[in-house]
Amino acid sequence: MSVDTTAPVAGAIALAAPLAGWSTPLDEAPDAVFAARMMGDGIAIDPTDGTLHAPCDGELVLIAAARHAVTLRTAGGCQILMHVGIDTVNLRGEGFTLAAAQGARVRSGDLLLRFDLDLLARRAPSLLTPVIVTADSGFRILRRVTGRGVEVGDPLMDLLPERSAAPGVAVAAAGAAAVQRAIVGFEHGIHARPAALLATSVKSLAADVRLSLRERQANARSTVALMALDAQHGDEVEIQASGPDAALAVSALAAVLGAEAAPPAARAAPAGRARSVTVAAPAAIAAAAAGASDAAAAAGAELSGVISSRGLAVGRAFHLRRPEIAVAESGAGAAHESQAFDRARASVRSRLERRAAGTAEGAGARAAAEIAAAHLELLEDPELLAAARVSIAQGKSAGLAWREAVRAAAAQLATLSDPRLRERVDDLLDLETQVLVALSGAGTAPAIELPGDAIVIAGELLPSQLVALDASRVAGLATAAGGATSHVSIIAAAMEIPALVALGPAVLALRDGTELVLDAERGVLEVAPPPARIEAARATLKARRERAAAERAAAQRECRTADGTRIEVFANVGSAAEAAAAVRNGAEGCGLLRTEFLFLERESPPDESEQRAAYQTIADALGGRPLTIRTLDAGGDKPIAYLPQPPEENPALGLRGVRTSLANPPLLRTQLRAILGVRPLEQCRILLPMITEAAEVAAVRAVLDELRAELAVKQPIEVGVMIETPASAVLAERLVTIADFLSIGTNDLTQYTLAMDRGHPQLASRLDALHPAVLRLVEIAARAAAARGRMVAVCGGLASEPLAAPILVGLGVHELSAVGAVIPQLKACLSRVTVAECRALAQAALAAADAAAVRVLARGALGAGAGAPR
Ligand code: PEP
Ligand code: MG
Numbered sequence: 001m002s003v004d005t006t007a008p009v010a011g012a013i014a015l016a017a018p019l020a021g022w023s024t025p026l027d028e029a030p031d032a033v034f035a036a037r038m039m040g041d042g043i044a045i046d047p048t049d050g051t052l053h054a055p056c057d058g059e060l061v062l063i064a065a066a067r068h069a070v071t072l073r074t075a076g077g078c079q080i081l082m083h084v085g086i087d088t089v090n091l092r093g094e095g096f097t098l099a100a101a102q103g104a105r106v107r108s109g110d111l112l113l114r115f116d117l118d119l120l121a122r123r124a125p126s127l128l129t130p131v132i133v134t135a136d137s138g139f140r141i142l143r144r145v146t147g148r149g150v151e152v153g154d155p156l157m158d159l160l161p162e163r164s165a166a167p168g169v170a171v172a173a174a175g176a177a178a179v180q181r182a183i184v185g186f187e188h189g190i191h192a193r194p195a196a197l198l199a200t201s202v203k204s205l206a207a208d209v210r211l212s213l214r215e216r217q218a219n220a221r222s223t224v225a226l227m228a229l230d231a232q233h234g235d236e237v238e239i240q241a242s243g244p245d246a247a248l249a250v251s252a253l254a255a256v257l258g259a260e261a262a263p264p265a266a267r268a269a270p271a272g273r274a275r276s277v278t279v280a281a282p283a284a285i286a287a288a289a290a291g292a293s294d295a296a297a298a299a300g301a302e303l304s305g306v307i308s309s310r311g312l313a314v315g316r317a318f319h320l321r322r323p324e325i326a327v328a329e330s331g332a333g334a335a336h337e338s339q340a341f342d343r344a345r346a347s348v349r350s351r352l353e354r355r356a357a358g359t360a361e362g363a364g365a366r367a368a369a370e371i372a373a374a375h376l377e378l379l380e381d382p383e384l385l386a387a388a389r390v391s392i393a394q395g396k397s398a399g400l401a402w403r404e405a406v407r408a409a410a411a412q413l414a415t416l417s418d419p420r421l422r423e424r425v426d427d428l429l430d431l432e433t434q435v436l437v438a439l440s441g442a443g444t445a446p447a448i449e450l451p452g453d454a455i456v457i458a459g460e461l462l463p464s465q466l467v468a469l470d471a472s473r474v475a476g477l478a479t480a481a482g483g484a485t486s487h488v489s490i491i492a493a494a495m496e497i498p499a500l501v502a503l504g505p506a507v508l509a510l511r512d513g514t515e516l517v518l519d520a521e522r523g524v525l526e527v528a529p530p531p532a533r534i535e536a537a538r539a540t541l542k543a544r545r546e547r548a549a550a551e552r553a554a555a556q557r558e559c560r561t562a563d564g565t566r567i568e569v570f571a572n573v574g575s576a577a578e579a580a581a582a583v584r585n586g587a588e589g590c591g592l593l594r595t596e597f598l599f600l601e602r603e604s605p606p607d608e609s610e611q612r613a614a615y616q617t618i619a620d621a622l623g624g625r626p627l628t629i630r631t632l633d634a635g636g637d638k639p640i641a642y643l644p645q646p647p648e649e650n651p652a653l654g655l656r657g658v659r660t661s662l663a664n665p666p667l668l669r670t671q672l673r674a675i676l677g678v679r680p681l682e683q684c685r686i687l688l689p690m691i692t693e694a695a696e697v698a699a700v701r702a703v704l705d706e707l708r709a710e711l712a713v714k715q716p717i718e719v720g721v722m723i724e725t726p727a728s729a730v731l732a733e734r735l736v737t738i739a740d741f742l743s744i745g746t747n748d749l750t751q752y753t754l755a756m757d758r759g760h761p762q763l764a765s766r767l768d769a770l771h772p773a774v775l776r777l778v779e780i781a782a783r784a785a786a787a788r789g790r791m792v793a794v795c796g797g798l799a800s801e802p803l804a805a806p807i808l809v810g811l812g813v814h815e816l817s818a819v820g821a822v823i824p825q826l827k828a829c830l831s832r833v834t835v836a837e838c839r840a841l842a843q844a845a846l847a848a849a850d851a852a853a854v855r856v857l858a859r860g861a862l863g864a865g866a867g868a869p870r
Contacts, residue, residue, distance in 0.1 A: 012142055013074060013159040015055040016108055017150040018082050018131060021047040025146050026130060030411075030425070031086045034130045036504065038196035039081060039223050041141050042132035043157065045150065047084075052113040053152050054106040055080055055131065061103075062228045064089065067096035069192055070112055071134070071224050078159060079134040079224050081192070084115050086126040086411075089191045095119040109153050122404060125411040125425075131156070135199070136222040138162045147649070177242040178250040182257040184235045194256075195226035197505040201252045207243035209253065220253060255509040303503045303525040305478070306764040308489035311498030312544075313476030313518040314537045315453035317510045320465065325436040327399030334393050341388065341398035344438035345379060348431075352376045355467075368467045368491060371427070375463075378431050384409055399439050406432040426488065430462040450474065455516045455525075457507055461488045471495055476518035478525050480507050496821065500525055502764075523765055548824070554831075555586030555824035563834040567809055569826050570626070570817040572795060579621035582820030586827060589626035591743065591817020592687065592795035593618060595671070596638050603642055605667060611674035619678050626683060628720070628743070628795075628817070629675050631700070632667065633689040634660045636748075643667075652757065657690020657724070662699055672704055676713050685718035687743055687795075692727040697738045722795075724748035729777035732784035742785050743817070746796025750774050768851035769798040775811065775845055775854070782812030793817055802829040803858045809835065810842025833862070 017023065022045065029035045029044045054072060061079070062071040068088035071081045084096070095116035100106055120127055133139050142158040150156060186194040202209050202220050209220035213235055218225035220239070231237055237257070241249040331337035355372035378384070384405050391401035410428040450456075450473040458465075459480045466477070466488050474497055482488065482501035492499040498520035510516075510527065517526040517537045526533065559569045570591035571582030579590060598606045598614055606614070619627045634640045635656025643664065648654035661668040678684050688700055701719060708717075721728065721735050724745035728735060732742060746769040751758040753774050756767045778794070785792035793815035798804045800818040802825050808816065809830065818826055841861045845854045 013056060013076065013078055013139070014155060015080065015131075015157040015159065016053075017045065017145075017152055017154045017156040018053050018055040018112075019045055019047045019051065019129060020049040020151050021045040021129070021149070023146045023148060023150045023156065024128070026132075029086065029128050029130050030126050033192065033196040033505075034083070034086075034132070036502075037135070038200050038505070039130070039192060040132045040135035040137065042081075042130055043144050043146050044128045044130045046128050047117065048149075049152075050115045050117040051111055051152070052082055052084060052115065052129075054108055054110045054112055055082070055156065056108045057106070059103065059105050060100055060112070062224055063098065063102040064191060064227065065093070065230065066091065066188070066191070067093045067098055067113065068115075069227075071227070072106070072112075076139075076161065077137065078139040078161075079137045081130070081132040081134055081224065082112075083130045083132070083192055084113070084127075085120050085124040086128060088120065088124045089188045091120075091123060092188075095123070121411070122408055125407055127411075133157070133159055134222070134224050136219075136224070177240070178246040179241075180239050180250045180254050181236050182239060182254040184231045184233055184237060184257055186257075187233055189232040189235070190226050190229055192223070192227060195223040197508070198226055198253060198256050199223050200505050201256045201509055202249045205243075205245035205249045205252065207241045207245040207249040209239065209241040209246075209249045211253070212238045212240065220249070252509055255511065256505065300529060301506075301527045303478075303506055303527065304765075305500035305503035305507075305523055305525060307499075307520045307523050308482065308501045309477070309492040309497060309499040309520060311476070311496065311520050312537060312541060313453075313455060313498045313516075313520070314534055314541065315455040315475035315516060315518070316451065317457050317478075317512055317514040317516055318451060318454040319508075319510075319512055320448065320456050320458045320461070320469075325399075325433065325440065327403055327436065327439075328397040329400060330395055331392065331397035331401075334395070337392045337396075337398040337401070338389070340439060341392065341402065341435075344398070344435050347438045348434045349376065349379055351434075352379065368463075371463050371467075371491065375427060375431055375434075378427060379435075381409075399436055402435050402439070403432055426460065426462050430465075433462065455518050457510060459508060463488055463491060466491055471497065476500075476516075476520065478503055478507050478516070478518060480505050547828075551824035551828040552585070555827055557586075557827070558588060559827045559830055561809065561830050561833055561835050561838070563836070565809075565835045567813075567830055568793075568815040569823055569830075570628070570793070570795075570815060571820045571823060572817050573618065573820070576617040576621040578820060579618045582823065583621070583623060583625070585820045585823045587622075587625070587820055587823055589628070590618070590622055591628050591793050591799075591815055593627060593629045595630060595632055596634065596640075599632060599634065599640050600638070605640075605642070605670070608670050608674045608677070611671060612677040615675060615678045615684075619683050622683070624680075624683060626685065627678075628685050628687050629678075630687040630689055630722070631658065631661055631671055633657050652751065657722075658688050658696050658700065659690060662696065665703070668700070668703060669707065672700075672707050673711065676704075676707060676711055676717070681713065681715060681717060685720060685740070687720045687722060689722045689745070690724055690748070691721045691735065692725050693731060694734050694738050697721055697735065701738070720793075723777075723781045724796075725752050726777060729781045732781040733787065736784050736788040736790045739790070741791040741793065742781055743793040743795045743815075744778055744781060744813070746774065746778075746794060746798035749777060749796065750798075753777060766851075768855075769796065770801075770804060770807070770845070770854040770858075771851040772846055772848050772854060775807065775842075778808065778813070779811045779842075779846060786812050791815060800826075802826055803855065803862065805829050806833045806838040806862060807842050807845050807854070807858060809833075810838030810840070810845075829862070837861070 024044050026042050026044050027035050056074055058072040058074040061073045066089045069083040071079055073079050097114045099111040099113055133141060139159040139161055142160045144157045199221050211218050211220055213229050213231050216229050218229045239250045239253045352372045352375050356369050356376060387405035388401040391404060392398055406428050410425045413425050450470055452473050453475040454473050455476045455478055456474055457478050460482050461479055477492055477497060477499035479501045480503055498518055500520050503525060515528050517529050559567050568588050570589045571587035572592040573579045573582055573590050574594050574597040598611060615629060634643055635654060636652045645655055655663055675684060675686060691697060718740040720741040720743050721739040722743050722745045723729050747758055750767055750769040754771060756763040782792045791814050794808050794813050795817035799816040800822050805816060805826050844857050848854045848857060
């Protein structure tokens, strides 16, 4: 729960809760437009009752035609948008009953709207109701109540007027003027989401921009004004702009309006202008606007995103759009629809089975096979099937029944706090499409003809969309939304396709064919950069390809620094196939087997024999090389539904890692027995996650000793401790008295040291394990290990960064356990530096101010090539 309790401030507006429910941060809204605060700041309420009330006195300036969103303006000009549920515009008013009219003056607490909670729960992706102080209001939130239940009228937010004028209202009118007409392509007209996209597209431009439709006119920076235009799909609006960036602003808006208009097949045509016409503009302005269509998306602009698959790509923009498949409301009889449904599922099932059993080489194909297996499970999900069958029996078409069942399940997932689970919504929607395509008789979605070197652009990508693309033509991926841990990101990384996610709506306004440099190392998409930059990027790619080939050829040699010091380079693996691939890449062992892979996506834990068999297959695939088996690291970002765990407000700080194992003794005993059954046992060592003190290690050791006696296992087995918490790093000198080795998990160590959630999309770019604070903790642990003669490894993500490898070695690390594909590069990088150079670099890094400074130092010391993934 978070309630800010600073003293009241004069002039603040007090907002009361407009509906009863659970108040939560806006970030939880499963819609990037709200979560990224494109409409403005606020909170979201998960309603428990179907009434919406006025949060303060004011005038109802806007009620959406679909009755799902209401905007109230206070006497001081502050606008509060209340948007009941997500994507509820699609209901076209069904389930909503107004209790007040647009233009009415209301008092705090007055009833505004009734909504049918059950209907929304079934038909909308989420009930979460954003309560937003619109960005153009000129007010900021001083305090807010989140993380607890609220009743109507409870204090919710206190607002304070900004000292300066509302952002973006005053724009120098000097300079050119531009006018253009465009067709509204948004399926449901300009409702909340399109309004936010439009306003965002002109936010940084110096121009006064207005949209006119019939007698109404709206400031394009004002989401409320844009919604009030009441512009519907197909309406032709006029865009007028004046000021230095007028032409850019006009074409940016036209592109956003038109980008939604073009059907998938028409994507080869420039998106923004396919359905917009330039009128009434002097020739010079028209020319500027036409040229600026490239420039609007261009002018050397850089769009910032989150890296989901590292690398560099040069290519041209190609928009990929998910076809919206129309489904009939009612069916042709329950028996007929039922048969059609079964036939469609059978055809999807056989395609998925073929893909899941696929034996194609390459990590991308393997990832696709694993994801197909996950989709197969979903296809057979009894709850989904039951829900669809009930609707079919009630007379709905098979398509609608399936769509509603899937969307209701997706809506539930979307409200979960774990971003990894939320990202599984994509898998459900993907499956929805596959079954609907099969129902339509089309068999598979029509193949998409990609141009060569395509940088594929989408709002969000689904796994099946990516897998269906001709990978040889995909240079990179750039999505407006999405998360770094989604299945699509995993496949992209496995296929070594550079990818950026969360680039924001501006990426959707790029025209097809625009030249792009996708730099998924800096996290930016360079729009139409100068020819010299494109040439340089191409040269870099060529040099990397040549170097990679040479490094792969040398990867089977053991890793040594330039002065001959031995550093072991191991791999993190999650399956026998990955272990075999890692060995081919030169892995000298496995430094981290994440055993969670065996426990996830099932209803009960694997028994001893299943676990032993899985560990044995991986040990065999490693061909006698060391295998480090980490005990179950459940909880936090890896929840396991069937474990008896109480609900936690903050799972990252709750029962996770070794705490879960110690709280479930049978679970721990079964896992340790399974590990003790692997042969030869000398190949294995055990690693304990999330240790904070020696007592936890002692407790596990006691169980282990008991089991060794029970199973008559004579030989000892090494037990290591993960250094993932600041506590364990600081206490490392104690831990090494009871642990045989240390392995540093930089992913969690960084999250806990920097107090930044490792799954937080907005903090992703700052969550850098090269932060000097993290490095200092690594040094403390490594010193402690050295004093006791213990080996210290790094198995977190930092070990997969060639740029970091010399720093880690300089801090005293002996073993790196990395993603298999980077092993050749890691070995090559370390072969070029001496330990003395590594130490000097490490000392400089420890003294640096921040992670960015460490990266500059490392690049300077090692040359650009050291940190350049391919
Ligand atoms: C880590 O935290 O760095 C680590 C290796 O563990 P995981 O990523 O599985 O939490
Ligand atoms: Mg961890």
